[in-house]
Amino acid sequence: MAKKFYSEIRVIYADTDAMGIAYHGNYVRWFEIGRTEYLRQIGYPYAQLEKGEMIWLPVTELACKYRQPAMFDDVLSIACWVGALGGASIVMMYEVRRKATDELLVSGSTSHAITDSKLKPIRLKKIQPDLYAAVVGTLEDV
Amino acid sequence: MAKKFYSEIRVIYADTDAMGIAYHGNYVRWFEIGRTEYLRQIGYPYAQLEKGEMIWLPVTELACKYRQPAMFDDVLSIACWVGALGGASIVMMYEVRRKATDELLVSGSTSHAITDSKLKPIRLKKIQPDLYAAVVGTLEDV
Amino acid sequence: MAKKFYSEIRVIYADTDAMGIAYHGNYVRWFEIGRTEYLRQIGYPYAQLEKGEMIWLPVTELACKYRQPAMFDDVLSIACWVGALGGASIVMMYEVRRKATDELLVSGSTSHAITDSKLKPIRLKKIQPDLYAAVVGTLEDV
Amino acid sequence: MAKKFYSEIRVIYADTDAMGIAYHGNYVRWFEIGRTEYLRQIGYPYAQLEKGEMIWLPVTELACKYRQPAMFDDVLSIACWVGALGGASIVMMYEVRRKATDELLVSGSTSHAITDSKLKPIRLKKIQPDLYAAVVGTLEDV
Numbered sequence: 001m002a003k004k005f006y007s008e009i010r011v012i013y014a015d016t017d018a019m020g021i022a023y024h025g026n027y028v029r030w031f032e033i034g035r036t037e038y039l040r041q042i043g044y045p046y047a048q049l050e051k052g053e054m055i056w057l058p059v060t061e062l063a064c065k066y067r068q069p070a071m072f073d074d075v076l077s078i079a080c081w082v083g084a085l086g087g088a089s090i091v092m093m094y095e096v097r098r099k100a101t102d103e104l105l106v107s108g109s110t111s112h113a114i115t116d117s118k119l120k121p122i123r124l125k126k127i128q129p130d131l132y133a134a135v136v137g138t139l140e141d142v
Numbered sequence: 143m144a145k146k147f148y149s150e151i152r153v154i155y156a157d158t159d160a161m162g163i164a165y166h167g168n169y170v171r172w173f174e175i176g177r178t179e180y181l182r183q184i185g186y187p188y189a190q191l192e193k194g195e196m197i198w199l200p201v202t203e204l205a206c207k208y209r210q211p212a213m214f215d216d217v218l219s220i221a222c223w224v225g226a227l228g229g230a231s232i233v234m235m236y237e238v239r240r241k242a243t244d245e246l247l248v249s250g251s252t253s254h255a256i257t258d259s260k261l262k263p264i265r266l267k268k269i270q271p272d273l274y275a276a277v278v279g280t281l282e283d284v
Numbered sequence: 285m286a287k288k289f290y291s292e293i294r295v296i297y298a299d300t301d302a303m304g305i306a307y308h309g310n311y312v313r314w315f316e317i318g319r320t321e322y323l324r325q326i327g328y329p330y331a332q333l334e335k336g337e338m339i340w341l342p343v344t345e346l347a348c349k350y351r352q353p354a355m356f357d358d359v360l361s362i363a364c365w366v367g368a369l370g371g372a373s374i375v376m377m378y379e380v381r382r383k384a385t386d387e388l389l390v391s392g393s394t395s396h397a398i399t400d401s402k403l404k405p406i407r408l409k410k411i412q413p414d415l416y417a418a419v420v421g422t423l424e425d426v
Numbered sequence: 427m428a429k430k431f432y433s434e435i436r437v438i439y440a441d442t443d444a445m446g447i448a449y450h451g452n453y454v455r456w457f458e459i460g461r462t463e464y465l466r467q468i469g470y471p472y473a474q475l476e477k478g479e480m481i482w483l484p485v486t487e488l489a490c491k492y493r494q495p496a497m498f499d500d501v502l503s504i505a506c507w508v509g510a511l512g513g514a515s516i517v518m519m520y521e522v523r524r525k526a527t528d529e530l531l532v533s534g535s536t537s538h539a540i541t542d543s544k545l546k547p548i549r550l551k552k553i554q555p556d557l558y559a560a561v562v563g564t565l566e567d568v
Contacts, residue, residue, distance in 0.1 A: 012320065013330075014313045014451055016444035018192075018498055023440050024201040025174075028167030029298045036296065036357070046297075047357035050160075059166040062250075063207040069200075072444055073320070074329035108204075154462065155472075156309055156455045158302035160356055165298050170439045178438065178499070188439075189499035214302055215462070215473035302476075308485040309454035316451075333442075343450040346490040346534075353484075394489075 002081040003138045007037035008099065011074045011092050021069035028062065031094045034080030035110065038092070042134045054117045055128060057090070061111035068098070068105045075099040082139050088114045088121035090135070144221035146201070147282045148243065149179035153216045163211035169248050170204065173236045176222030177252065180234070185274045196259045196269060199232070208245045210240070210266040214275035217241040224281050230256045286365040287422045292383065295358045301333035303357050305353035315378045318364030319394065322376070326418045338401045339412060341374070344394065345395035348416070352382070352389045359383040366423050372405035373399045428507040429564045433463035434525065437500045447495035453532050454488065457520045460506030461536065464518070468560045480543045483516070483553060486498035487537035494531045501525040508565050514540045515559070516561070 009030055010029045017023040039046050049055040070076055077099045083091035089112060114124045125132040151172060159165040177199075181188050191197040212218055219241045225233035231254060238248045256266045267274040293314055301307040319341075323330050333339040354360055361383045367375035373396060380390045398408045409416040443449040461483075462518055466471050472521045482540040494500055501524045509517035515538060540550045551558040 010317075010345060012316055012465050013443055014316055017439055018442035018444070018446045019200070020444045024204065025167060025440055027168035028170060029296060032167075032296055032298055033294075045357065050356075058161070058208070058211075060208050062166065062204070062208075064201070064204040066202050066204075072334075073329065079160065083254065152459075154458055155301055156307050156458055159297055160300035160302070160304045162302045167298055171438060174438055174440055175436075187499065192498075215471065251480075267474060303482065303484070308488065309451060309458075312451035312454060340445065342445070342495075343490070344492050346450065346488070346492075348488040350484070350488075352484050 001130075002093075004079045004081045005038040005041050005138075007033055007078045007080070009033055009076050011070050011076065016072050019069075021071060024064070024066060025042055027064055027096060027108065029064075029081060030076065030078055031080075031092070031110055032076035034094050035092050036078045037078075038138075043090070043132065043139060044131050049131075050117075055122070055131075056115045056117055056119065058111040058115060058119060059110050060089070060113050062108070064098070064106055064108035064136070066106050068103055070096070070098065070105050076105070078114055082135060083109055083111070085135055085139060087123055090114060106122065108114060144225070144235075146221045146223045147176070147180040147183050147222045147280075149175055149222070151175055151218050151220065153212050153218065160212050161211075162234055162249060163213060164216075166206070166208060169206050169243050169250065171239060172218065172220055172238055173204075173222070173234070173252055175252060176220035177216050178235050179220075180222045180280075184280060186273050186276065191273075192259075194282060197264070197266070197273075198257045198259055199254040199260065200257060201252050202231070202263060204250070206248055206250035208248050210245055212238070212240065212247050218247070222272055224277060227277055227281060229265055229267070286367070286377075288363045288365045289318070289322040289325050289422075291362045291364070292316055293317055293360050293362065295331075295354050295356055295360065297356060300356050302340045303353075305355060306358075308348070310346055310382060311392065314360065314380055315346075315364075315376070315392060315394055318378050319376050320360035321362075321418055322366075325339060326422060327417050328418065333415075334401075339400055339406070339408070339415075340399045340403065341396040342399060342403060343394050344373070344397050346392070348390055348392035350390050352387055353382070354382065354389050360389070366419060367393055369406055369419055369423060371409070374398060428509070428519075430505045430507045431464040431467050431564075432507070433459055433465070433504045435459055435502050435504065436443070437496050437502065442447060442498050445495075447497060448493060448500075450490070453490055453522060453534065455504070456502065456504055456522055456542055457488075457534060457536055460504035460520050461518050464506045464564075468564060470557050470560065475557075476543075479497075481548070481557075482541045482543055482545065483540070484541060484545060485536050486539050487513070488534070489532035490532055492532050494529055496522070496524065497530050502531070508561060509535055511561055511565060513549055513551070537541040557558060
């Protein structure tokens, strides 16, 4: 089982819609937060990857399954983990829960190409063996 | 083949991100525009459904596949059509193209429950036979 | 001097634009976060006001002054305090700083009507004397 | 009197909030649309300015006055005109109306520095005399 990494956000008024719930498009932002915190927690903040190392992770696929709505002022717990690691691609998995009740609200995944800043695919293992090893380490968590 | 319905939007600066392209989360908004225009074009604007007839279409699943990025000021053409119609559910399909070149940028789908304003599933065919027939009409386009 | 209340957010990729900085419209969201945390910290969470007590605070005016840009992954510190309290209105003040350097990035204000859920103005002092006193308490901080 | 330039948008579900109205932060996006269309209509699309001529217009101040709410599916008419033109700055004015009724919903303004792509102020009249003349032309409309 891959190791899960956690972050939290609070639903703000701007996130709600006229149904009185969080607009479904916001989970894309919240997945991003989960993914960014994953990278930070393994020691490779994305801000540093983009600037220093010139590794980009453009999104190639996105999937969400909506089970329960999030409401204004809910604190959400975002779990993020690696679903699969390829040569020049990575799949991240997400679960968003209402923290107060632990209800699963939304699950999803994003697929990413691993590229340089010109969006050309790169072999992570070769270009950044340390980062590659750190990611593999979270895949093989026991 | 289902009949496709078209709408257009222009990418604004707010839609872009630091990669210089449209942030991937915006397609959720653009799918919504495609879907809303679909309903308007078949004669059942969503604003009317929600107010008059009390039919809601909460999103239950979302999928996107990203092929090419959209850039600031691009005019995007959004094609939307019905992928499947169930008793109390509907699947909408989308293709977003750069209008100037007709390149396919993103394709995707959303699944929706068909509910009343308390999010209780309703049988569209029974509650709104005219709307049901209109949707079926767009599925059977030749 | 009014007492300042603090909250923090981190700039995400979705918040950036093609200039490589946080899009100027995001400060409206961040002011909202500052204001919501102000109310929570004085003991009257907005979620409770809206549901239990039926007090709404629709925005009537907004002003922002932009001094320095916020960048991806910056942690921002949002200071929020009461600028003025009227019979059925309130002015909130904001300063957003880059936490790492304490640089002032944006200052601003929002004016709000104090209304019931039908947007009819109400006298806060009469309807909710405890909340009124709590707000006054933050104005008269020494 | 300055000449007014018009554009239109339709309020989508993503724009609404739990009050059932368009979230007040969206007007920042809509002002941007008005401003971008102004530049396009005078013959200097912002996409071209940023790429070809390296003129940026970062926002330095923003003000909005909210009078009436916009609702889901409303078509909004955005009027935009030049409020003032300085050596290296410009003020744009906005009025957003509900198209169906012509009610004024929100008025506002944005102030902009005129800079190169390193955010260094430039003298528009010297660097781009044609664009300067075009803007002046819209100020002196009779």
